[in-house]
Amino acid sequence: xxxxxxxxxxxxxxxxxxxxxxxxxxxxxxxxxxxxxxxxxxxxxxxxxxxxxxxxxxxxxxxxxxxxxxxxxxxxxxxxxxxxxxxxxxxxxxxxxxxxxxxxxxxxxxxxxxxxxxxxxxxxxxxxxxxxxxxxxxxxxxxxxxxxxxxxxxxxxxxxxxxxxxxxxxxxx
Numbered sequence: 001x002x003x004x005x006x007x008x009x010x011x012x013x014x015x016x017x018x019x020x021x022x023x024x025x026x027x028x029x030x031x032x033x034x035x036x037x038x039x040x041x042x043x044x045x046x047x048x049x050x051x052x053x054x055x056x057x058x059x060x061x062x063x064x065x066x067x068x069x070x071x072x073x074x075x076x077x078x079x080x081x082x083x084x085x086x087x088x089x090x091x092x093x094x095x096x097x098x099x100x101x102x103x104x105x106x107x108x109x110x111x112x113x114x115x116x117x118x119x120x121x122x123x124x125x126x127x128x129x130x131x132x133x134x135x136x137x138x139x140x141x142x143x144x145x146x147x148x149x150x151x152x153x154x155x156x157x158x159x160x161x162x163x164x165x166x167x168x169x170x171x172x173x
Contacts, residue, residue, distance in 0.1 A: 007046050012092045014072040020049045021056075021076065022097040022104075030101035038105060045104070052103035055112040055145075056096075059152070062160035065089065083154045095151055102148040110143045 010018035022030075024045040031038045038045060057075060065081030068090055076096055079089045103112065149162055156162060 003042050005042065005046060007049060010072075010074040010076065010092060012077045012090055014069045014077070016073070018073045020046075020053050020100070021074070021092050022049055022100045024049065026097055027101045027104055030098060031105060036105050038108065048104035048107045049100060051107045051112055052100045055103050055107075056100060058113065059156070059160075059162050062156045062162045064155060064157055081155070093155065096155060099148045099151040099155075102151060103145060106143065106145055106148065112143055112145075 005024070007020045007023060008015060008018045009023060010021055024042040027038065027045050027049060030036075039048075053074070060075040063075060063078060063081075064083075065078035067075065068077045068079050076092055077090045081088055083093065083095075106112070149156075152162070
């Protein structure tokens with residue numbers, strides 16, 4: 001029986017119901033070139049790619065430019081976006097696909113959108129005020145996606161908090 005893909009690839013034309021930028025073949029090639037071990041079988045890779053695309057949505061406010069269409073499903077293609085002084089408006093950049101593949105690889109061992117109570121602090125105080133949390137087995141999970149964020153950096157605003165950029169605030173008196 002032939003494999004039926006769950007992926008609907010956004011190719012820059014605002015594909016209806018798109019859920020990925022990269023194909024499972026592109027993910028296999030990305031991993032092989034870097035010596036990364038990924039699960040065998042297109043279906044497993046496709047689920048990882050969908051999770052990675054979901055994660056990319058969380059970065060949308062950090063991407064340069066704006067969506068090309070108000071009804072598009074995915075955060076790319078974008079208008080008013082330049083990378084290395086080249087206008088890439090309306091395209092799906094290869095570095096976006098590479099980053100999605102890297103995020104999908106990272107999703108093998110990590111929950112990309114894990115949630116926690118954020119109550120890890122054991123003791124913290126200022127003057128007579130003291131806060132003490134912990135020992136409930138709940139943490140504020142952090143996933144290290146530095147490799148993917150490095151790939152994405154040219155697509156991100158310079159003030160992006162995703163790559164440690166600051167937030168510019170104008171203050172006057």
